Amino acid sequence: MTLVFQLLQQTAVIIVIAYLFSKSPAMDYLSGARLRPRQLLVLYVVFTLFSILGTYTGLPIQGAIANTRAIGAVLAGLIGGPVLGLSVGLTAGLHRFSLGGFTAFSCGVSTTVEGLIGGLVYLYLIRRKNPEQLFHPLVAFSATLVAEVLQMTIILLLARPFTDAVALVKVIAMPMICANSIGAALFISMVRDQKRVRDKVGARFSSKAFTVADRTLGILSRGFSSETAREMAEVIREETGVGAVAITDRKEILAFSGIGDDHHHAGNPVVTKWSKQALRENRVVFVNGYDEHFQCPLSNNCPLGSALVVPLQMDQEVVGTISLYEPKTKLFLNINRSFGEGLATIFSHQLLRSRFEEQKSLLIQSELKLLQAQVNPHFLFNALNTIMAIIRKDADQARELLLQLSNFFRTNLKRNRDIVTLEEELAHISSYLEIEKARFGERLRVNQDIDSALLGLQIPVFTLQPLIENAIKHGVADLLDQGQIWVRAYHQDGLVVIEVEDNAGNYSKPNDTQGLGMRLVDQRIKNIYGSEFGLTVDCEPQQKTLVQVKFPLNEELANDSCFNH
Amino acid sequence: MIRVLIIDDEQHAREELEHLVRETGVFEILGSCTNAIDALRRIRTEKPELLFLDIEMPALNGFELLAMIEDELMPHVVFVTAYNEHALKAFEEKTLDYLLKPVSPERLLKTVNKVRETIRRGDRPCYQVESLRHIPCQFANRVKLIPPSAVEYIFSDVAGIHVVTREGQFFTELTLKVLEERTPLLRCQRQYLVNPESIDEIKLFDNGLAEIKTLIGNTLPVSRRYLRQLKVYLQL
Numbered sequence: 001m002t003l004v005f006q007l008l009q010q011t012a013v014i015i016v017i018a019y020l021f022s023k024s025p026a027m028d029y030l031s032g033a034r035l036r037p038r039q040l041l042v043l044y045v046v047f048t049l050f051s052i053l054g055t056y057t058g059l060p061i062q063g064a065i066a067n068t069r070a071i072g073a074v075l076a077g078l079i080g081g082p083v084l085g086l087s088v089g090l091t092a093g094l095h096r097f098s099l100g101g102f103t104a105f106s107c108g109v110s111t112t113v114e115g116l117i118g119g120l121v122y123l124y125l126i127r128r129k130n131p132e133q134l135f136h137p138l139v140a141f142s143a144t145l146v147a148e149v150l151q152m153t154i155i156l157l158l159a160r161p162f163t164d165a166v167a168l169v170k171v172i173a174m175p176m177i178c179a180n181s182i183g184a185a186l187f188i189s190m191v192r193d194q195k196r197v198r199d200k201v202g203a204r205f206s207s208k209a210f211t212v213a214d215r216t217l218g219i220l221s222r223g224f225s226s227e228t229a230r231e232m233a234e235v236i237r238e239e240t241g242v243g244a245v246a247i248t249d250r251k252e253i254l255a256f257s258g259i260g261d262d263h264h265h266a267g268n269p270v271v272t273k274w275s276k277q278a279l280r281e282n283r284v285v286f287v288n289g290y291d292e293h294f295q296c297p298l299s300n301n302c303p304l305g306s307a308l309v310v311p312l313q314m315d316q317e318v319v320g321t322i323s324l325y326e327p328k329t330k331l332f333l334n335i336n337r338s339f340g341e342g343l344a345t346i347f348s349h350q351l352l353r354s355r356f357e358e359q360k361s362l363l364i365q366s367e368l369k370l371l372q373a374q375v376n377p378h379f380l381f382n383a384l385n386t387i388m389a390i391i392r393k394d395a396d397q398a399r400e401l402l403l404q405l406s407n408f409f410r411t412n413l414k415r416n417r418d419i420v421t422l423e424e425e426l427a428h429i430s431s432y433l434e435i436e437k438a439r440f441g442e443r444l445r446v447n448q449d450i451d452s453a454l455l456g457l458q459i460p461v462f463t464l465q466p467l468i469e470n471a472i473k474h475g476v477a478d479l480l481d482q483g484q485i486w487v488r489a490y491h492q493d494g495l496v497v498i499e500v501e502d503n504a505g506n507y508s509k510p511n512d513t514q515g516l517g518m519r520l521v522d523q524r525i526k527n528i529y530g531s532e533f534g535l536t537v538d539c540e541p542q543q544k545t546l547v548q549v550k551f552p553l554n555e556e557l558a559n560d561s562c563f564n565h
Numbered sequence: 566m567i568r569v570l571i572i573d574d575e576q577h578a579r580e581e582l583e584h585l586v587r588e589t590g591v592f593e594i595l596g597s598c599t600n601a602i603d604a605l606r607r608i609r610t611e612k613p614e615l616l617f618l619d620i621e622m623p624a625l626n627g628f629e630l631l632a633m634i635e636d637e638l639m640p641h642v643v644f645v646t647a648y649n650e651h652a653l654k655a656f657e658e659k660t661l662d663y664l665l666k667p668v669s670p671e672r673l674l675k676t677v678n679k680v681r682e683t684i685r686r687g688d689r690p691c692y693q694v695e696s697l698r699h700i701p702c703q704f705a706n707r708v709k710l711i712p713p714s715a716v717e718y719i720f721s722d723v724a725g726i727h728v729v730t731r732e733g734q735f736f737t738e739l740t741l742k743v744l745e746e747r748t749p750l751l752r753c754q755r756q757y758l759v760n761p762e763s764i765d766e767i768k769l770f771d772n773g774l775a776e777i778k779t780l781i782g783n784t785l786p787v788s789r790r791y792l793r794q795l796k797v798y799l800q801l
Contacts, residue, residue, distance in 0.1 A: 111667075377648055378647060378648040379667055381647040381648055381665070381667065382575075382578075382647045382666065384580050384583065384667050385577070385647060385666040385667040385668075386575070386577045386665075388579065388581055388667045389577035389578065389580050389581035389584075390577060392581075392584065438577070439575055439577065440575065441575075441576050441577070477574075477621070477623060478623045478624065479623055479624075480623050480624050480707075480708060528675060
């Protein structure tokens with residue numbers, strides 16, 4: 001029984017080593033994932049030393065050694081598979097063999113076999129797709145127990161003289177089986193706890209990264225400017241808890257938030273050599289605060305002592321930096337370092353995306369301009385021709401039409417805003433329609449039915465005009481008998497519907513070059529309000545074409561008393 | 566005096582052009598028409614020497630009207646358009662001239678000189694007309710536009726020219742000759758045109774005559790004279 005306690009005492013040494021091991025970088029290899037040769041080598045060295053240590057700390061008994069060598073061999077097999085187990089077992093076994101004694105050979109063989117047993121358990125659990133069981137203390141306990149029982153059997157089989165072997169086993173069997181099994185279980189349990197702590201930190205780290213990404217996504221989609229930079233710097237500082245955060249473009253500081261903001265101001269030029277280096281070489285620059293000190297170029301009393309400068313990229317081109325700072329009184333956490341680097345990657349992607357969005361909207365803008373330019377000549381010359389004819393008969397009407405024409409062109413030129421009210425859009429098309437009515441005479445009838453509560457509705461500019469133009473150009477103008485157009489605006493099922501209908505029913509699906517106006521109307525509304533809104537066309541050939549535009553109901557309109565009936 | 570017809574679907578445009586044309590004092594205005602169908606009738610009855618023809622008109626545009634006119638009735642043509650995207654095309658078609666709306670009297674005078682010169686020389690108008698995209702047919706009070714591909718066959722009788730489709734039989738004012746020249750339809754007998762795509766079978770008789778059975782089951786006569794052409798076309 002004393003032997004049990006003595007062995008357990010040695011196990012305590014092992015536990016200390018296990019603890020140190022679990023804090024070391026080698027711990028990263030115990031991730032349960034497939035190990036690379038380099039990692040296997042490290043584990044081989046660690047466990048072999050561990051196993052040999054077990055031999056040295058053993059107690060000499062009756063010409064043999066009661067020891068804890070088995071733990072290293074079994075665990076090596078359990079963690080790294082049969083090859084690692086066998087290698088560790090063989091090395092530690094050879095070492096034991098070299099020490100001599102009547103059990104030298106049998107102990108050497110049995111240690112090798114113990115490593116193999118750990119490896120077989122590993123194989124079994126991996127095949128059962130149950131690798132997390134490898135880190136279960138009970139598994140380590142049982143594997144070592146079996147291994148030690150086997151060792152005793154091997155001693156009895158191989159050690160001579162047999163009577164000495166029986167006497168030895170009688171004394172050491174119980175204590176060694178107990179001590180080794182318990183030791184292995186404790187070791188694994190400690191490794192497992194450490195692993196759990198790490199996973200938890202990892203999880204917290206990921207969730208923090210997601211929070212930042214989520215909070216900054218909206219900000220960055222508005223582009224990279226001093227305003228968005230300021231909001232982002234605040235978010236990053238809040239989430240990481242670092243002393244200060246700075247965001248720069250290639251030339252100057254766009255935003256600074258945190259300690260030292262008394263002398264670090266937005267608008268200052270980028271002066272530190274580290275920021276310049278990050279910008280120039282497009283790489284992360286880390287000033288850890290003890291090997292190298294962050295030296296503020298602006299003030300000797302600057303409390304900042306360490307810095308991480310990460311370049312921001314867009315299309316492989318550096319457009320700025322994000323810098324995280326810690327005060328001299330605080331160490332720069334490793335976790336914040338990898339965090340900062342990760343953020344820069346996310347931001348670079350977001351920047352690219354926001355530029356893409358910007359270009360898309362620019363494209364729409366220019367297409368819109370093109371559309372305006374495209375429609376007008378035809379309309380203008382026909383209008384002028386009509387008015388010239390009317391001048392001969394009715395000067396007043398001609399003057400009236402010229403006023404409408406100048407109204408139409410003036411508003412067309414002035415329409416630089418993106419959003420107008422329905423009322424403004426209706427006023428614009430009414431000038432257009434007055435001229436077209438004069439041109440077509442009896443052949444064009446226009447009916448309007450607009451819910452007056454909707455007049456204040458905000459809609460994208462030029463929403464109605466292309467629809468009306470189409471209804472005339474491809475509808476009424478192509479009819480031999482009377483053409484009719486209906487313009488309606490109403491609300492229905494929580495939606496606002498604006499529609500233009502004609503009685504020609506000539507709509508055909510446009511090809512790429514046609515239908516630009518309608519496509520733009522649809523695209524802009526989907527961009528602004530979402531894909532469930534936009535434009536739909538319903539055509540009954542030779543009967544009618546109905547074009548509907550659906551909007552969400554604006555909040556202020558929804559609250560209007562007119563809608564509460 | 567040069568006898569002219571003005572064709573434009575817009576009342577004001579028509580009146581303005583009439584006014585300008587009258588002011589030159591060299592034209593006799595036979596009338597003005599609002600669409601191609603009406604214009605075709607007037608061309609047959611009045612036989613104008615010159616058309617002032619708007620390009621953009623409902624149902625059938627200016628080019629399509631030209632494709633409907635028999636060669637021997639073809640007048641000289643001056644296109645009138647508000648927008649010059651067609652101007653280039655009008656030149657290619659070798660129309661006499663084209664005017665842009667609004668028309669200035671000075672520009673019109675140039676056209677007048679050109680027309681007078683052409684008529685004095687006795688040049689016949691010879692336009693490269695397009696093939697017909699539609700065959701305009703009378704249907705109750707409406708004009709029905711039938712694409713040639715939808716036609717089974719066309720025949721003439723004392724009442725006029727009849728277009729037969731799967732939907733029924735329609736009356737058209739176009740002549741068989743125009744239809745033969747400007748559609749893919751083939752002549753199979755003096756009074757019949759057939760759509761080769763609608764031929765189901767051809768029965769040959771000993772006397773050199775034949776019969777066509779169409780896809781919807783009509784029987785058409787084939788005369789000796791046209792059977793040969795038909796065989797060549799169908800590579801029989």
